[in-house]
Amino acid sequence: MPETTYIDAITQAMSEEMARDERVFLIGEDVGAYGGAFKTSYGLLDKFGAERVIDTPISEIAIIGAASGAALMGMRPIAEMQFLDFITCGYDILVNFAAMNSYLFGRACPIVVRGPAGGGTHGGPYHSINPEAMFLNRPGLKIVAPGTAYDAKGLLKAAIRDDNPVLYIEHKYLYRRIKENLPDDDYIVPIGKANVRRRGKDLTIITWGAMLYVADDAADELAKDNVSTEIIDLRSIVPFDEDAILESVAKTNRVIILHEAPLTGGAGAEFAARIAEKAFDYLDAPIKRIAALDVPTPYSPPLEAAALPDKTRVLQAARELLAY
Amino acid sequence: MAKAKKESDSAVLDAACAPEWTEILKQMIFIRRFEEATEREFRKGKIGGYLHVYIGQEAVASGIVGALQKGDAVFCGYRDHAQALSLGSDPNRVMAELFGKGTGVSKGKGGSMHLFDVEHGLYGGYGIVGGHLTLAAGAAYAKRYQGSDSVVVCYFGDGAMNIGSFHEAMNMAGLWGHQGMCPIVFVIENNGYAMGTSVERHSALTDLAARVRAYDIAGEKVDGQDIFAVRGVADRVVRQVRETGKPYCIEAVTYRFSGHGAADILQPYRTKEEVEQHRHRDPINILRKRLGEVCGLTDDDVKAMDEWAIERAANAVKFAEESSQPAPDELFADVVAEHGPRPVSEDERE
Ligand SMILES: Cc1ncc(C[n+]2csc(CCOP(=O)(O)OP(=O)(O)O)c2C)c(N)n1
Numbered sequence: 001m002p003e004t005t006y007i008d009a010i011t012q013a014m015s016e017e018m019a020r021d022e023r024v025f026l027i028g029e030d031v032g033a034y035g036g037a038f039k040t041s042y043g044l045l046d047k048f049g050a051e052r053v054i055d056t057p058i059s060e061i062a063i064i065g066a067a068s069g070a071a072l073m074g075m076r077p078i079a080e081m082q083f084l085d086f087i088t089c090g091y092d093i094l095v096n097f098a099a100m101n102s103y104l105f106g107r108a109c110p111i112v113v114r115g116p117a118g119g120g121t122h123g124g125p126y127h128s129i130n131p132e133a134m135f136l137n138r139p140g141l142k143i144v145a146p147g148t149a150y151d152a153k154g155l156l157k158a159a160i161r162d163d164n165p166v167l168y169i170e171h172k173y174l175y176r177r178i179k180e181n182l183p184d185d186d187y188i189v190p191i192g193k194a195n196v197r198r199r200g201k202d203l204t205i206i207t208w209g210a211m212l213y214v215a216d217d218a219a220d221e222l223a224k225d226n227v228s229t230e231i232i233d234l235r236s237i238v239p240f241d242e243d244a245i246l247e248s249v250a251k252t253n254r255v256i257i258l259h260e261a262p263l264t265g266g267a268g269a270e271f272a273a274r275i276a277e278k279a280f281d282y283l284d285a286p287i288k289r290i291a292a293l294d295v296p297t298p299y300s301p302p303l304e305a306a307a308l309p310d311k312t313r314v315l316q317a318a319r320e321l322l323a324y
Numbered sequence: 325m326a327k328a329k330k331e332s333d334s335a336v337l338d339a340a341c342a343p344e345w346t347e348i349l350k351q352m353i354f355i356r357r358f359e360e361a362t363e364r365e366f367r368k369g370k371i372g373g374y375l376h377v378y379i380g381q382e383a384v385a386s387g388i389v390g391a392l393q394k395g396d397a398v399f400c401g402y403r404d405h406a407q408a409l410s411l412g413s414d415p416n417r418v419m420a421e422l423f424g425k426g427t428g429v430s431k432g433k434g435g436s437m438h439l440f441d442v443e444h445g446l447y448g449g450y451g452i453v454g455g456h457l458t459l460a461a462g463a464a465y466a467k468r469y470q471g472s473d474s475v476v477v478c479y480f481g482d483g484a485m486n487i488g489s490f491h492e493a494m495n496m497a498g499l500w501g502h503q504g505m506c507p508i509v510f511v512i513e514n515n516g517y518a519m520g521t522s523v524e525r526h527s528a529l530t531d532l533a534a535r536v537r538a539y540d541i542a543g544e545k546v547d548g549q550d551i552f553a554v555r556g557v558a559d560r561v562v563r564q565v566r567e568t569g570k571p572y573c574i575e576a577v578t579y580r581f582s583g584h585g586a587a588d589i590l591q592p593y594r595t596k597e598e599v600e601q602h603r604h605r606d607p608i609n610i611l612r613k614r615l616g617e618v619c620g621l622t623d624d625d626v627k628a629m630d631e632w633a634i635e636r637a638a639n640a641v642k643f644a645e646e647s648s649q650p651a652p653d654e655l656f657a658d659v660v661a662e663h664g665p666r667p668v669s670e671d672e673r674e
Contacts, residue, residue, distance in 0.1 A: 029518075030520045033593045034519060034521070034593055037519070057483070057487075057518070057521070057526040058454070058526070059487055060487070089452065122435070124437060125438065126451030126452060127373065293655065294659070295655055296433075299432060300433060300654075301372060303432065303654060306652065
């Protein structure tokens with residue numbers, strides 16, 4: 001099998017799940033005739049027809065709402081947001097209905113809401129969001145954020161098969177920049193399980209999405225000074241793999257949480273609090289968070305680069321922790 | 325509806341040889357050349373992110389703007405370069421914004437979709453389809469509340485008519501119009517497509533002006549490729565809205581010659597023939613031909629305009645290229661307005 005890009009992994013997951021299960025369909029803006037703004041659904045219209053690859057008007061709340069209504073009738077829709085920034089226009093029905101329906105009425109709402117997120121592509125303030133924190137404290141909603149092609153495919157399949165609404169955050173910077181060999185056989189990546197991307201003993205970096213590669217670079221650099229870094233790729237934000245986090249902290253005693261969304265109120269705050277509550281005795285140094293600065297994502301490429309976390313900031317934090 | 329269009333059309337035509345019209349043609353040619361330059365610079369990687377040009381639709385913005393006066397406020401979507409240029413924004417600073425430079429109209433923080441130039445009446449450039457309609461309705465209310473006779477113009481695409489904001493803003497504007505408190509001209513730039521989805525595929529009712537009437541807002545359709553027609557309707561409608569404080573909607577039927585955005589190269593949703601057919605009704609050629617017939621404008625005159633336009637666009641690119649990046653402290657500037665509570669001025673006290 002040739003190497004599969006991150007974006008093709010997403011297309012494959014949708015295509016295979018649609019072939020496997022007639023209840024699965026795709027609904028969104030320009031997902032059919034246009035093939036998706038990023039060509040994520042390219043070819044699916046030809047394969048599955050307009051009844052299962054539904055081009056909609058520009059109506060995010062109707063896309064998520066109609067998907068949820070169909071899910072109530074036993075379907076398993078995938079709702080695409082052309083950019084995840086626009087999920088704000090569909091926020092109500094996702095957090096008030098889809099997320100809570102199982103709890104209130106005992107009827108599951110198995111939808112996947114997916115779309116491109118993240119910065120680094122000069123999308124500017126309205127096309128660069130990392131939206132996880134906006135959804136973090138809405139119980140009933142799962143959130144996943146793959147950072148590799150393997151996980152992109154496996155997590156999307158898991159999300160489609162899950163009985164709950166899942167927000168699937170794909171990082172558009174990774175779409176065509178990374179690729180790897182994927183198994184020929186059907187596989188899923190279980191939601192809620194982290195991946196220990198790199199084993200180490202001196203320091204843990206907890207991260208996900210495109211920040212994996214910043215963590216890799218930092219770890220490579222630290223290795224030159226004989227520092228061994230453990231990288232935990234969280235993959236799932238809700239539910240998150242608390243055991244994997246605590247185990248790693250217990251081993252390395254130093255932890256950096258790295259994410260691309262702004263610092264204040266970011267998901268990292270939740271993980272830091274959990275570590276402080278449950279692994280305080282293991283810590284040899286304060287928990288560090290490296291995140292985007294608390295500013296909107298500017299368009300200007302140098303300002304954008306300055307706003308987003310980078311290797312230099314991770315290394316600085318790592319060195320402070322090691323010297324503590 | 326058709327009657328009104330003809331009347332005003334001929335009224336404008338009588339004055340067609342006024343020097344203003346050659347200026348307008350020159351402006352439209354410039355907007356075209358400017359947009360072509362942005363597409364080239366995008367391909368070279370000098371402009372990043374997303375870029376939506378106005379090629380094919382020039383008669384709409386250039387036709388409406390002529391009916392406005394100082395103090396009027398304009399809101400539009402992300403296809404906003406022509407809106408800024410037609411209002412008189414400095415092309416250098418518009419191009420610089422597209423390059424993300426500190427000299428840009430939004431200091432490089434916004435980019436192509438977020439032009440903002442209040443000095444020239446432009447209140448954005450909005451990146452979320454349809455969202456700005458709500459802003460425009462509130463702005464129109466405020467204008468009346470403040471006792472001003474200014475009007476608000478709000479441009480949006482056919483595709484924007486399907487999002488909730490459209491309906492919510494229209495209904496509010498319709499209601500406020502009952503009290504004469506909503507002096508707003510909604511302008512539908514109906515270019516046939518919302519990205520790759522044609523009007524027939526995205527709107528249950530394809531008579532878009534009729535959809536607006538559901539909110540008790542009067543409206544009419546105009547040939548958006550014919551600037552005389554657009555300007556004729558705009559002159560009448562803007563005057564009426566200024567007088568009555570009631571909203572009105574103009575559906576300008578136009579066509580975009582370029583892809584939806586610079587990344588839309590394949591355009592699998594329409595045929596080359598369809599695009600070619602629409603190119604026969606190029607708004608610039610329509611105006612040029614009329615000025616030739618009515619006022620004796622020559623090919624040489626037009627050539628001189630075009631050369632000027634090409635050079636002006638090239639100068640804007642040069643300015644943008646040579647401008648510096650935003651200063652590093654711009655990153656934190658204005659995240660929160662620093663001014664604190666504003667003192668109450670003398671005339672506000674009364
Ligand atoms: C809420 C929202 N959904 C989706 C988009 C992505 N998007 C940008 S432009 C566009 C098509 C808009 O079409 P139309 O309103 O007809 O304007 P045109 O581009 O033709 O000028 C879409 C879907 C967006 N910016 N905002």
